[in-house]
Amino acid sequence: MINFFSETWLLWLLLLTGGSLFWASRNSQYFHYVFNRFLMALVALLSVSIIVFSLMEVLPGDCAEKWIAYKSTQGEMITQADIDAERARMGLDQPLPVRWGEWVTGLTLKGDLGFSCSKRQSVNLALGDRFWLSFMFCIAGLVLAYVIAVPFGILSAYVLNKPWVDHNPQHGSLKRLLNTLGLGLAKISDVMLRIVSYLGLALPNFLLALTIILLYVFAGEPTPTGLFSDEWRSEPWFNESGFQWGKLNDFLGHIWLPIFVIGWAATALQLQTVRALVVDESSKLYVDAARARGVDGLSLWAKYPVRHSISPLFNSVGFDFQRVFNDLPIVALVIGLTDAAALLIEALAMTNDQELAAAILFLVALVVISMNFITDIVLAAVDPRVRKSVMGG
């Protein structure tokens, strides 16, 4: 009995969530919406699994061939019959829909992601913590992007329609000079940031990573590739004398590079998005109306245009994550990381490991879809505008 539940725990979890949402949706409009979104997310996941699974069919070779090829290097004689037998044993002779069905059942019943041929172990084991490593890289890159892009995007929007020089004839000359200095400073930082952001759009990540590595090479310093330098790689986090701070230090000295590299392009894009959103909001009538009530300065900006731009920005977090992860594999290759992104590129381009690649892609899509789901339901709970548009007021 316990065995049965432990074999099918994920299914029960999903059913339980769906069931309780359905129960709650009977007399709450909000949970009705949440339930609908939950169903839509499940449908999206299902279509993603179909797309990913059928896409992997185009990769050459299959598991049986690879396994037999491995055996042949061990000196065994191989015939076509052996391959076919192996195929039948692995269930690869079944048509695509059947194999997909088995994969999905395994996944939904117990979270089994399949079997990796090249690693010759289950995908869950092969991935281990690597997916979380990639996940954290992307999140850190995103956080970096938001931390830079949000304040400077707002600044950029703020100075957009401001002149370089204070012309107001009603102001005194000292005041005009001070205002002009302030405006000039803001304008210059805006222009510089925009140039940086354009560069971020134009310079592909892998080139940026290469350039930074090159700088290290010229400076004669050891390049911060990988996750640890050689001396710390095999050290454990804890030894007799407690936590190894040196290892942490070394770790931080290495991971800033991928985070910075993938964060930069995201920053460039976010900067433009934030700017456009805030500019859009700040030209609305309610900002003028608030001004007419005597609200001004920082409190006006924080409470009106900025506050109203947050939800559309927050809404795109899922797709921002997707965009960042999209860049990660090549960066991982250049920097020499060993995370899921590097594994993905290895599985796709070198070992043709279909199930491993499909599993990683599926996990990324799962993260994006869950993020979209969460942002949607959070926004519907928090932002009255969203609530109105999705639930009709």
Added chain:
Amino acid sequence: MLSISSIFRGRAARQTASQDDAYYTAGQFALIKARFMKKTAGLVAGFVLLLMLLMGLFAPFFSPVDPGIDGADESYRRGAPQAVYFWDQNGFSWRPFTYTYVKDQPKTDFAALLQGGGGLAALDKLTSSGALNASSQNKYTVHEDQRRYLQFFVRGWEYSILSIDTLGIDIRWDRHLVGVEQGMIHLMGTDEDGKDVFSRTLHAIWVTISIAIVALIVKLFSSLLVGGVSGYFGGRVDAVLMSITEAVRVIPPIPIYLACAVALAQIDLTPTQRYFAIAVVIGALDFATLGRRLRTHILVERTQDYVLAAQLSGASHMRVIWRHLVPSFGSYIIVDTLINFPYVILAETSLSFLGLGLTEPVNSLGVLLQKAQDPDIQQNMVWQFFPVAVFVALVMAFVFVGDALRDAADPYSERNK
């Protein structure tokens, strides 16, 4: 005095009247153009872009050296850039010139090797002397007393300006913009085969851009199909198509390109076929964003009063679509395509960078960029980073032009007039 000023005033008034008329009879595109002309950054970027496109399109004419293996300079492999001067300590010259660069032949002392008995010890000695080091292979001498003057419109290798196989048209020419009296000039140095980096880069621009063009056309078709069908039919078709698009949108595209490129690698293709196949793959899978936007656009535009007016005028469905709906997103599509140029170029370079797109000896920016990974090049042949600079400039130019054009085509600014 009075009469003169009144004449001027009259003329000015007439001029503004005709200018007004030009503005009023200007169509959508003319208006966008007029607004674009006011944007300095966009104009400068547009000029740079045009220049690069032109040099890319007529790359053979602008290249001083044949970029292929035929044109490789055997005696000047891994050679540094050759600078062009007007003036040096020997005096000034109106004609620009460069010096004679002579590659140091690695003095592999085979005699010594033999003398040492040809044993391993002698070989060790040779290796440790540094004669085989990568950096020592780069050594060259400049003979400043031997000037080589630049020549313009020189005769060189023969190339075709325009060739259409099906029509049997093949216009060939052998003039080049720049050449040098003796030997070849390598403005940006040479690579390890002696191929001229500058000429390769020029040729690569057009290859990369033409891939992007093909990819964008394919993308346009797939987006139009998905967005148009979804937006016009609506209902269940719309729901199904949009949920597929939504699913495609959450999967990161580069891994998918990778998978397709790997699959393509299995098939035996000529370089040209491979090149188109990659463009088609990049374009066909990128329908999600534009397709969704077109759908929204059609849905919005469909509710505009002028569409209802056309329907009430007795116009058929086809007429409404072709005369009213399609032109309404024409300018939008063009702007969007231009904005997407850099992203498609990036996709191509990413693939080539991984060795899955185009490969040597094809000249594409991605192929040239891939070399930047090589530690040998990073340390000893920095001039091979020239394509990187060209690439960044090209993409920047596209981004700036696209941005300015988007601002110029913004429908809101038209509304406020």
Added chain:
Amino acid sequence: MMALNPMTPLLDIQDLTIDFRTDEGLVRAVNNVNLKLHAGEVMGLVGESGSGKSATAKAIMRLHPGNALIRQPSRIQLHNGKQPVNVLGLSGRNLRMVRGGLVSMIFQEPMASFAPAIPIGEQIVETICIHLGHDRKEARRIGIELFERVGIPLPEKRFDQYVFELSGGMRQRAMIATALATRPKLLIADEPTTALDVTIQAQVLELMMELREQMGMSILFITHDLGVIGKVADNVSVMRQGKVVEAGAADRVLYQPQHSYTRRLLDALPHIHSLPQPPAQTPAPIVSIDNLSIDYQLAGSGRKGESFSAVRDISLDLPQGQIIGLVGESGSGKTSLGKAILGATPMSQGQVRFHTEAPFTLKAGAKIKRRQVASVAQMVFQDPYSSLNPRLTVRDIIAEPLEAMGLTGSRQETDARVIEVAKRCHLNVDHLRRFPHAFSGGQRQRISIARALICNPQFLVADESVAALDVSIQAEILGLLKELKREYGLTILFISHDLSVIANLCDHVVVMKHGELVEQGSVRKIFTAPEQAYTRRLISAIPLLDQARLDAQVKQQVRA
């Protein structure tokens, strides 16, 4: 608080000149304007779009946009109770005291002037905290009291709601409450009732006047509607193209106008005494509507089967050769009815019969023969911007019905027909090559009419066709419609919420409410002797000038 010397004005605008920097160079929006407003007085500022009235009002609050240049020696003096200060020189704390403290503003669109993601009450509390220095609890108490005072039911509940959860009238009441929260000396009301239905407009105006009495503030009332001015203002300034063309006591300006422009504005108001007598016999109908109903499926509600009934079981005859006014407040289903007659909105029940040379019937559920309808009936739309395809030239737009129905002969014939129609609608035929963006709203509406006329239709539906236009342009378009009726015997169904327009244009009026027909009859009957209570309420809510005095003025003019 020190009482103001009655001789020193509360607001004194001197030589105000504002230029706007645009792509086409400097544009003068306000030209040397002088205004004086004393304590407790209501000043009406009248003008059409582009007359500079809003720019003037915004300059008082220093809310003019970034591309505005205020020229020397413009001055805007405000008396703050102690001494007059020049608003244009203020900044920081002093400016904040003026904005929202000394002066408050009510905007035309209450929906857009409240931040959508912040509860309305919170925006009031914020204002009170800034200006009166109360803590939030106290501010909330004051706010709720104000809500009660402006007549918002359930004030406690409404206080924490968002702007889109309130109805139009409630929004404007909340806006007024916000503006009055700090007990300002001057209230600037920028077209506060233009977006409202006429009955709500009357309520809001009444409320404003009541509160003015109680609080003793001055109001600068900006509007294009002289009828409203007649109800509220002590003094009037008429602005046109950035200049004040006429100013003086309201009585004097309204009943003895000096400037021709003021007179033109006055002519656009309804003159109920001079409404035409109905013809002895109603002409035969050209269109008959039988038991027509329209239901809309509600989308986005998440549950299926819910529908909203826009029009319920309406039967109506439209007499030939008349202009029939279809009146109703927003949501009355008048537009749905108009579109359903042309087959542009599907009916759920009933039929529409056309008694034309080749009679035909549109039935619910049956396929609509677009061309058959198009050759006899056409439509003129409300929005002159979205109803013309911006990518076609005017010639192509007007020729569209001919070409779409394949009625074209040679290109010359089409051109000749286009020129004929364009001339008929007083369009400059040299401008046919131009694109719509070259034309003003009024001219666009002429293009729209020309397009409707090109196939010689017998029946026209005009859906709020002058609502987006200025009063003087409205008059021109209405004149054109009357001409067309006279010359071609055209039947026009004129849909409008504006009873003044209806009174000036129509022969026959149909009143609708919530999708049902309330009353119909000749225009004279509806305006002078309405039978239904709803119609009476509607008519009495129109801000009318004193009819007897207006008549006297007209007679005087005729004599002179």
